[in-house]
Amino acid sequence: MSCKKFVGVLVVVVMLLLSVYLPAKVFLRATTWDEAEGVKWIKEVFAKYEKLNPDVKINVQSVTQGYDDKIITSLAGGTPPDLFMWWDYPRLASLNVLEPIENVVDLSKIDPMLVKWVTYGGHVWGVAKDWTTRVIWYNKEVFDKYGVPYPTNDWTWEEFREIAKKLTHPEDKVWGFLVSPDPYDWEGYIKMNGGDYLSPDASTMDGYLNSKETIEAVKFLTNLYLVDGVSPSPSIISASGGSYAMFESGKVAMIDSGSWFIGYMQSRHPGITTQELAKKFGCVFPPHPKGKEVKTMLHNAAWVVPKKSKHKEEALDVLKFLAEEGGRTMAEAGWALPINMEIAKEMKLFDDPILGTFLEVLPYAVEDPSFLKRADWDKNFAQYIADAFDLIMLKKATVEEALNKAVEESEKALKRK
Amino acid sequence: MRKRSILARKENLEGYLFILPWIIGFCVFTAGPILFSVFLSFHEWHIFDDMKWIGLGNYKMLFTDPLFYHSLKVTFEYAIINVPLVLIVGLLLALLLYPKVKGTSVFRTIFYIPSIVPVVATATLWIWIYNPEYGLLNFFLEKIGIDGPDWLYSTEWVVPAIAFMGVWTVGPTMIIYLAGLEDIPQVYWDAAKVDGANYWQRLRYITLPLLSPTTFFLFITNLMGALQTFAQAYIMGGGGEGFGAPANASLFYCLYLYEQGWSWFNMGYASALSWILTLIIFVLTLIIFKTSNKWVYYERS
Numbered sequence: 001m002s003c004k005k006f007v008g009v010l011v012v013v014v015m016l017l018l019s020v021y022l023p024a025k026v027f028l029r030a031t032t033w034d035e036a037e038g039v040k041w042i043k044e045v046f047a048k049y050e051k052l053n054p055d056v057k058i059n060v061q062s063v064t065q066g067y068d069d070k071i072i073t074s075l076a077g078g079t080p081p082d083l084f085m086w087w088d089y090p091r092l093a094s095l096n097v098l099e100p101i102e103n104v105v106d107l108s109k110i111d112p113m114l115v116k117w118v119t120y121g122g123h124v125w126g127v128a129k130d131w132t133t134r135v136i137w138y139n140k141e142v143f144d145k146y147g148v149p150y151p152t153n154d155w156t157w158e159e160f161r162e163i164a165k166k167l168t169h170p171e172d173k174v175w176g177f178l179v180s181p182d183p184y185d186w187e188g189y190i191k192m193n194g195g196d197y198l199s200p201d202a203s204t205m206d207g208y209l210n211s212k213e214t215i216e217a218v219k220f221l222t223n224l225y226l227v228d229g230v231s232p233s234p235s236i237i238s239a240s241g242g243s244y245a246m247f248e249s250g251k252v253a254m255i256d257s258g259s260w261f262i263g264y265m266q267s268r269h270p271g272i273t274t275q276e277l278a279k280k281f282g283c284v285f286p287p288h289p290k291g292k293e294v295k296t297m298l299h300n301a302a303w304v305v306p307k308k309s310k311h312k313e314e315a316l317d318v319l320k321f322l323a324e325e326g327g328r329t330m331a332e333a334g335w336a337l338p339i340n341m342e343i344a345k346e347m348k349l350f351d352d353p354i355l356g357t358f359l360e361v362l363p364y365a366v367e368d369p370s371f372l373k374r375a376d377w378d379k380n381f382a383q384y385i386a387d388a389f390d391l392i393m394l395k396k397a398t399v400e401e402a403l404n405k406a407v408e409e410s411e412k413a414l415k416r417k
Numbered sequence: 418m419r420k421r422s423i424l425a426r427k428e429n430l431e432g433y434l435f436i437l438p439w440i441i442g443f444c445v446f447t448a449g450p451i452l453f454s455v456f457l458s459f460h461e462w463h464i465f466d467d468m469k470w471i472g473l474g475n476y477k478m479l480f481t482d483p484l485f486y487h488s489l490k491v492t493f494e495y496a497i498i499n500v501p502l503v504l505i506v507g508l509l510l511a512l513l514l515y516p517k518v519k520g521t522s523v524f525r526t527i528f529y530i531p532s533i534v535p536v537v538a539t540a541t542l543w544i545w546i547y548n549p550e551y552g553l554l555n556f557f558l559e560k561i562g563i564d565g566p567d568w569l570y571s572t573e574w575v576v577p578a579i580a581f582m583g584v585w586t587v588g589p590t591m592i593i594y595l596a597g598l599e600d601i602p603q604v605y606w607d608a609a610k611v612d613g614a615n616y617w618q619r620l621r622y623i624t625l626p627l628l629s630p631t632t633f634f635l636f637i638t639n640l641m642g643a644l645q646t647f648a649q650a651y652i653m654g655g656g657g658e659g660f661g662a663p664a665n666a667s668l669f670y671c672l673y674l675y676e677q678g679w680s681w682f683n684m685g686y687a688s689a690l691s692w693i694l695t696l697i698i699f700v701l702t703l704i705i706f707k708t709s710n711k712w713v714y715y716e717r718s
Contacts (some may be wrong), residue, residue, distance in 0.1 A: 072464070072682075075465070076464045076465060095463070095464075095465040095466070096465065097465055097603065110540070185713060233549075233567065234655070235548055235549050235550060235567050235569070235570050235571050235572070236550050239548045239550055239551045239552075378680070378681075379680070379681045387664050387665060390514070390655075390662065390663045390664035391664050393663075394570075394571070394572060394663055396572060396664065399685070409483075412483075416478060416481065416482070
């Protein structure tokens with residue numbers, strides 16, 4: 001045997017031995033809709049997991065276009081990612097493609113509200129990653145310019161309306177508030193007025209969407225645009241670069257939004273801190289009807305594991321780790337709010353001039369959002385509410401007419417199937 | 418003789434071999450799915466569950482679905498405005514660009530260019546043109562004293578607005594009309610000229626009748642295209658608000674079909690919708706064919 005041959009055989013033997021004795025690496029696929037900066041922090045978190053579990057490698061895939069369709073086709077095709085970001089849990093849970101996690105993952109450290117918002121049909125479907133409550137952002141420069149005092153967390157609808165009017169100055173092309181109808185975003189206002197979309201048993205909208213309280217809330221919101229004229233029209237908003245651009249430049253004094261505005265500002269001014277942000281902008285609770293308690297909506301995206309994951313055990317183990325980690329890495333990076341409130345307290349985030357509001361209002365989040373009550377929420381209910389809002393804003397129908405029509409159409413749709 | 422036929426057979430075989438990749442692609446990616454959708458339309462299927470045979474259930478449900486009628490109405494409203502407009506503008510451009518003068522080919526190219534811009538880009542551009550505050554269209558309308566509407570965010574104007582935009586992509590229609598014009602022998606016009614016919618008479622009695630087969634072809638293809646409109650509506654409805662915005666006013670048939678399939682996962686119902694559309698297009702084409710002998714003149718007859 002020549003020397004060369006010997007070396008060759010040796011290499012092959014060593015490799016064979018290695019492949020038998022070294023544990024094979026498991027490659028997990030994780031899919032997110034996050035873009036560059038968000039992906040960076042996801043990788044950072046996963047790197048910590050990989051350090052603890054050297055035999056697992058997590059590949060992060062970012063899908064920014066047609067996310068839902070891609071996830072659904074991959075689920076249907078039986079080749080889903082091992083874990084992925086999701087928010088509309090009933091839609092997938094009702095199709096029986098997600099793995100319930102409450103018996104595997106210790107959820108005790110995650111804020112109970114965040115767990116509630118990933119629960120459907122008695123099961124928990126994911127570990128929250130990004131969440132935000134909805135607050136009112138205000139541009140301090142506009143308030144200063146027109147000599148209006150900054151709002152406080154305890155403001156009422158009437159006070160809000162007066163302030164919005166005072167801030168509206170058509171001659172300067174400045175509006176007080178940006179009204180953008182959306183069934184999801186407005187649910188908090190409807191609930192805090194004692195109204196609702198769905199009946200408690202979730203069987204109908206009749207008597208709820210068209211109830212006195214709901215009508216009153218929708219009137220309050222749409223009249224800001226229709227009667228008071230404190231909001232720019234949808235085409236002005238889109239032509240002006242969207243709501244954030246208008247808000248940042250002071251064309252709109254207040255917007256109802258989540259913490260995404262922070263990300264928007266960070267992408268435009270890299271490295272900007274919330275302290276710096278607070279010099280120009282402020283956040284307060286949404287206003288509430290006099291004598292009633294404030295409610296807000298929550299946007300809660302979570303990591304979920306599909307039933308057909310090729311490495312389900314490992315993927316669930318990653319979720320365990322994420323629940324334990326509590327969102328610390330991303331919170332420390334200033335990218336997202338932690339999901340464990342102990343971490344928020346430890347980091348003194350409640351004292352943060354911007355983030356504090358998001359955390360403080362969390363206990364006031366709606367307890368039973370409609371989209372978590374029915375898997376067919378969008379199809380048989382929400383789309384008709386959205387149409388009704390459109391008709392009201394276009395002055396094609398009164399609030400009563402439009403909401404009654406939505407109830408009627410939803411009832412018809414329910415009967416058809 | 419025998420030798421030739423072997424050669425012919427061999428050539429035949431080679432021919433088939435050459436188009437084999439296309440045939441395979443066609444069967445797998447086109448014919449297969451088409452046949453599958455026929456099968457699907459008789460089932461209830463939501464992608465993840467088992468298919469359930471429901472016979473004509475989907476087709477029956479369709480006739481009680483108000484959005485089916487509504488989306489059909491929207492689509493026809495679009496076609497009624499868009500198709501004649503595109504044919505007329507295409508013909509006018511072709512007539513203008515037909516005479517052989519210096520620079521004709523440059524103009525032909527210029528008028529064709531918008532047609533090669535992807536529809537997504539065109540639609541995005543036109544969202545701006547239609548903007549009521551900053552848009553070009555309302556700017557010019559204001560100059561002549563008209564207060565233009567909020568085009569894409571108005572239930573009355575959103576469909577006409579999308580239909581008017583079709584003029585932007587009139588290129589292919591224009592080119593086919595030009596080819597039609599080239600086919601008309603010059604002697605006809607010369608003879609008519611000698612007989613004292615003016616331009617309009619020549620247009621009316623020679624050009625238009627001789628172009629009628631071209632018009633016939635363009636009418637059918639443009640109508641088929643119009644009834645299948647999707648991308649423009651998907652992008653422009655409500656100025657980019659999404660499906661059918663505002664308040665379903667721009668819910669084109671194909672948008673509704675897509676929504677049923679991909680938002681609500683009613684694959685069977687969506688397939689039934691698509692076959693009804695195919696049927697409607699088929700019947701319309703048949704009607705146009707049947708009436709064509711009244712207005713289409715072929716030179717040989």
